[in-house]
Amino acid sequence: MERTDMRDDAKEPAETQLQHWQNTYTAHPGLYGEEPSALAVHAAQVFRAAGAKDVLELGAGHGRDALYFAREGFTVQATDFSPVGLEQLRQAARSQDVAERVSIAVHDVREPLPLADASVDAVFAHMLLCMALSTEAIHTLVGEVRRVLRPGGVLVHTARHTGDAHYGAGTAHGDDIYEHGGFAVHFFPRRLVDFLADGWTLDEVHAFEEGDLPRRLWRVTQTSAPVSPDPIPAADITVDGTGLLCVTLLLRLRKQIEGAPPGTVVHVIATDPAAPLDLPAWCHMVGHDYLGPMSGARQVYAFRLAAAARSTLPDAPWHLAPIP
Ligand SMILES: C[S@@+](CC[C@H](N)C(=O)[O-])C[C@H]1O[C@@H](n2cnc3c(N)ncnc32)[C@H](O)[C@@H]1O
Numbered sequence: 070m071e072r073t074d075m076r077d078d079a080k081e082p083a084e085t086q087l088q089h090w091q092n093t094y095t096a097h098p099g100l101y102g103e104e105p106s107a108l109a110v111h112a113a114q115v116f117r118a119a120g121a122k123d124v125l126e127l128g129a130g131h132g133r134d135a136l137y138f139a140r141e142g143f144t145v146q147a148t149d150f151s152p153v154g155l156e157q158l159r160q161a162a163r164s165q166d167v168a169e170r171v172s173i174a175v176h177d178v179r180e181p182l183p184l185a186d187a188s189v190d191a192v193f194a195h196m197l198l199c200m201a202l203s204t205e206a207i208h209t210l211v212g213e214v215r216r217v218l219r220p221g222g223v224l225v226h227t228a229r230h231t232g233d234a235h236y237g238a239g240t241a242h243g244d245d246i247y248e249h250g251g252f253a254v255h256f257f258p259r260r261l262v263d264f265l266a267d268g269w270t271l272d273e274v275h276a277f278e279e280g281d282l283p284r285r286l287w288r289v290t291q292t293s294a295p296v297s298p299d300p301i302p303a304a305d306i307t308v309d310g311t312g313l314l315c316v317t318l319l320l321r322l323r324k325q326i327e328g329a330p331p332g333t334v335v336h337v338i339a340t341d342p343a344a345p346l347d348l349p350a351w352c353h354m355v356g357h358d359y360l361g362p363m364s365g366a367r368q369v370y371a372f373r374l375a376a377a378a379r380s381t382l383p384d385a386p387w388h389l390a391p392i393p
Pocket residue numbers: 086090101106127128129130131132133134148149150151154176177178179194195196197200201
């Protein structure tokens with residue numbers, strides 16, 4: 070499995086990162102330049118098409134994108150945990166004469182968003198979800214974003230992915246977080262993007278590059294749409310994987326579904342914390358139709374057997390068997 074286990078010190082970089090960003094913005098005012106990112110230019114079009122008038126930006130830094138949204142006529146709430154970055158944003162908003170459309174708040178995204186339910190049209194987060202945040206913290210944050218978005222509201226975010234040159238470089242903190250040059254980054258595998266869009270409409274996932282390194286990122290657009298009212302069908306087969314880790318669970322699962330006809334609905338009871346990511350990824354690889362977690366039963370996941378599913382190697386369920 071690609072995923073590394075969370076080490077005890079995985080929370081450590083998040084604690085030290087605030088000071089690192091404060092120092093970085095102090096030493097390099099306007100670090101990312103005055104021009105908006107290409108991502109913000111794209112997002113403005115997406116937000117306009119969705120009828121959005123106000124934008125909440127998370128991890129706005131010194132505000133190259135928040136200021137662009139304001140110049141484009143949006144009302145912007147810009148947040149970051151670095152007061153130094155936000156002070157640069159405040160001064161630039163005044164000099165660009167857009168201060169009345171920009172409100173600024175120091176906020177650490179590891180805390181709940183200080184906003185009412187269904188109170189914003191759009192949320193923008195460029196390279197924020199991939200900061201030194203555990204998978205659990207990112208998942209909680211995306212839940213918070215969903216809470217504050219109006220129904221039909223849009224989230225555009227980016228995250229550096231596991232194809233980035235810095236993935237695996239520097240100090241490993243577990244949970245795919247690596248610290249390089251003082252910056253801790255959580256590199257996203259594609260399945261994390263899908264996991265974070267569970268219950269949303271995933272409108273777009275696009276791989277792109279930014280800067281000289283270059284940074285390699287996912288650009289993700291997802292809409293807060295009602296979850297499908299269709300209930301997940303009752304189980305034809307239930308696999309009890311309580312206490313099993315991923316590979317052992319998959320070996321048991323494979324044995325129990327052997328010979329079952331296409332269309333069979335399988336429920337898997339899984340306590341491995343990686344199961345919410347690994348089960349959909351395995352279904353996707355093999356070709357089965359992943360149906361999602363059962364509502365109200367957070368450790369039960371469902372999928373439907375597909376006719377064209379691929380076989381996996383006898384002792385390695387993460388590897389497809391050669392096509393005969
Ligand atoms: C890679 S920079 C991107 C800045 C800005 N989005 C841009 O593209 O110009 C990441 C930003 O996230 C902020 N940040 C990192 N961890 C954060 C946290 N836990 N809560 C809020 N902001 C955070 C940093 O201060 C920094 O401004």
